[in-house]
Amino acid sequence: MAAPDDPHLIQIETHFQKMARRSGGISRQQALENAQVAIDSIKLGFGDWLDGEIQSLTAAITTGKSAAVGSIDWAESAVAHARQIRDVGTTMGYDLATFIAGNLCEICESIIAGAPPRIDLIDCHIGALALAKQPQYRHLRPDQVPELSTGLRRIVDVAGGSDEPGK
Amino acid sequence: MSAATINIRGLVFLVGDANPYFSRIVVSLLRSFGANSILEVRNSFEAIQLLNNQKIDILLCDDRLPPHGGLQVSYAVRRKRDNENRTIPILIMAGEARESLIKIARDAGSSMVMAKPVSASGLYDRLAWIAFNLRQFVETPTYYGPDRRFKNEGYRGGAGRRITDKQPADEIATPGETQNNTGLPSDPVLIG
Numbered sequence: 001m002a003a004p005d006d007p008h009l010i011q012i013e014t015h016f017q018k019m020a021r022r023s024g025g026i027s028r029q030q031a032l033e034n035a036q037v038a039i040d041s042i043k044l045g046f047g048d049w050l051d052g053e054i055q056s057l058t059a060a061i062t063t064g065k066s067a068a069v070g071s072i073d074w075a076e077s078a079v080a081h082a083r084q085i086r087d088v089g090t091t092m093g094y095d096l097a098t099f100i101a102g103n104l105c106e107i108c109e110s111i112i113a114g115a116p117p118r119i120d121l122i123d124c125h126i127g128a129l130a131l132a133k134q135p136q137y138r139h140l141r142p143d144q145v146p147e148l149s150t151g152l153r154r155i156v157d158v159a160g161g162s163d164e165p166g167k
Numbered sequence: 168m169s170a171a172t173i174n175i176r177g178l179v180f181l182v183g184d185a186n187p188y189f190s191r192i193v194v195s196l197l198r199s200f201g202a203n204s205i206l207e208v209r210n211s212f213e214a215i216q217l218l219n220n221q222k223i224d225i226l227l228c229d230d231r232l233p234p235h236g237g238l239q240v241s242y243a244v245r246r247k248r249d250n251e252n253r254t255i256p257i258l259i260m261a262g263e264a265r266e267s268l269i270k271i272a273r274d275a276g277s278s279m280v281m282a283k284p285v286s287a288s289g290l291y292d293r294l295a296w297i298a299f300n301l302r303q304f305v306e307t308p309t310y311y312g313p314d315r316r317f318k319n320e321g322y323r324g325g326a327g328r329r330i331t332d333k334q335p336a337d338e339i340a341t342p343g344e345t346q347n348n349t350g351l352p353s354d355p356v357l358i359g
Contacts, residue, residue, distance in 0.1 A: 008306040009314070012254050016178055016224040020298035025174030026201040028291055034199035035287035042195060049188055083231075084186045087262050090284040091192055098284070105262075 039091065046092040050085065050133050054126070057081045057104070061122050072112050078122070079108035085129075096132040096149075099142040100125055103152050107159040121159045128152060173200070173295045179221075180205045183214040183228040183237060184260070189283070193227060193260075196287050200294070211235040218244050223252050225297070230261040230268060230280075238275040245276035245311045253311070254304060256297045260285060276312025278302070 026034070057078055064074035082104035089098030104125045111117045128148065131137055142149035180202055184190040187209070194205050206223070208214045211232045217223065218240070226244070228237035241257045244250060256278040261268055264282035272280050281293055302313040 005308055010304040010306065011301075012304045013301055014224070014254055014256060016256055017298050017301060019178050019224070020173045020175055020294065022174040025172045025176070026199075027172045028288075028295070031200040031291050032287050035196050035291075038195040038199045039192070039287070042192060046188075083262055084188065087186060087189050087283040088192060091286065 043092050046088075046094070047133065050089075050094070050097065053081050053085050054129055054133070057129075058126055061119060061126060064117060064122075065119050075108045075111045075117070079105055079112065082108060094132065094138050095141045096137055096145065097129060099149060100128045100132055100152065103156045104129075106156050110160040115159065115161055118159050121155050124155055125152065171295050171299055173291070173298050175200055175202045175294065178202065178204065178224040181208065181214065181217060181223045181226045181228075182206070183208045183211070183226065183232045183240065185209050185229065185231070185233050189229075189285075193285060193290070196285070196290050199287065200291055208232075211237070211240050214240045215243050218252050219247070219250060223255055225256045225258065225294075226252075227258045227260060230259050230272065238272055238277065241272065241277045241312075242275040258293060258297070273315050274310065276310070278313050 060074050060078035060081065064071075064078070067074050082101045085101035086098055086105055089095065089101060104122065107118075107122055107125065132140075137145070175197070180197055182190055182193050182197075182205060184193070184207075190207050190209075194207065197205055206217060208217060211234060214226075214228065214232065218226070226240070228240055230237045232240060237259050241259065244252055244255070244257065247253060257276065259272045259277045259280045260283055261272075261280055262283045264280055269280045278297060279293060281289065304312060305314050
């Protein structure tokens with residue numbers, strides 16, 4: 001006899017599953033072709049959106065420069081904007097910007113967790129982000145600019161207090 | 168992953184993400200796949216309110232959806248016995264799909280974790296996987312959600328803990344699945 005705490009197993013077929021298995025859907029290949037058209041359309045406005053996010057990031061960092069010791073509001077604001085860039089950059093074809101935004105997330109999260117705020121290290125990344133949105137850089141991957149990407153990773157290690165920079 | 172065709176026309180999608188640009192991408196992808204009923208929310212209050220008051224067929228939710236986070240939304244949906252959306256598939260989208268997050272998401276009753284950025288092929292394949300792979304649900308005093316051990320390759324020590332557990336047929340040469348390695352497509356090794 002089963003004890004009251006024994007797991008109770010339930011067979012479930014959800015409405016989503018029933019409906020999604022119907023015939024007449026869009027094939028994977030067609031769906032991906034449709035998606036490419038849709039993404040290409042969204043890409044047209046991405047540069048302007050990225051400019052706005054970089055401005056918001058810069059504003060948060062400016063606040064951080066004059067913030068009281070121990071204040072992290074500015075870092076929380078900065079990391080929110082960095083995450084937004086990181087989460088969509090690759091889909092929009094901006095791999096390098098995504099990589100740099102990911103670094104910024106790590107730096108800001110380490111500050112929020114208690115690491116000393118090194119604004120100069122953040123400024124390096126803001127500058128790199130501005131570079132990464134330029135036409136000649138925007139479609140490059142981090143491995144195509146190893147000097148830049150390795151250097152920025154070393155900065156992240158320093159910001160996080162790692163004993164082994166670059167690793 | 169499955170390359171089967173899915174028909175999502177008429178299904179109600181709820182997309183929860185504070186980032187309007189990311190949300191726009193997800194909505195565009197879903198429309199490209201045939202979806203024609205997509206709701207968007209920017210915070211967990213709106214998400215829970217909608218999930219309590221309207222029939223939703225699938226939830227795609229950011230793990231950081233403010234202020235509570237997507238995992239709390241998942242937990243809230245699964246916990247409420249009289250919620251008609253209690254068993255819907257829940258796909259958590261995470262900027263940092265670390266193993267620790269995946270474990271917490273799984274224990275909050277999420278069906279799957281998907282790493283951001285989202286690609287069209289990745290999203291289509293995960294929706295197809297959810298559609299074609301039925302998972303039984305488990306109810307315990309502390310958990311309600313999809314069976315966290317659905318990829319059954321045998322049991323630790325050779326015997327399952329549930330009465331209904333059966334040793335899988337055929338050869339099982341290695342220790343079986345544990346609750347820490349569920350075989351979910353969201354496991355880091357499978358995210359790709």
